Amino acid sequence: MKGRFNNTWLGVILGLVVPVITIFVAWKIRFDHLDVSEFFSTMMARKMMSAIISLCAIPNLLVFLIFIWLNNLLSARGVLLSTFIAGFIMIIIKFLL
Template sequence: MMKPHIKEILIGLVIGLVANVAGIYLYIYFFSEHSLETTLQAAVEEGFLGSLIALGAILNLLAFFVFIKKKQLYRARGVLLATLIAALAIVISKFF
């Protein structure tokens, strides 16, 4: 059986990852003239994928503070973990 705090961290992690993907989608939807696929392909080819990930991570800020305000600290830790994963993805996209 999974410990309750591990489950809460995993919930926060999933919410953080979904918020990041949603942020990327919303940014592309509102600010790109091209389709999602075209924009992502151009981001990979032209080297601005890391910037898209960083812009998407802004929604994690909202999720993080909502969880802090509701005193759901383990879920906030999960969102923080998702943000660290996004940062790692940015570093990987910049150097590899």
């Protein structure tokens, strides 16, 4: 089973999908009265988008630790790479937008 799930691209994809799912769940729980476009425009207007991206990268830690625990080190590397990508996007949003 290690060979099938020990893939860097699997880690990158999961590392990018998990924060998107987290944003969607947070929107559904807290801001269900807003449309998705209104939610993102409100977060951009309040300059909270970088904070939300930062908080949504936290579940990547759980995925990373699961891959480490299962000894799927290439997949864990992919999750770490996608977390760095999310951090880079957060810095761009915070300082340029």
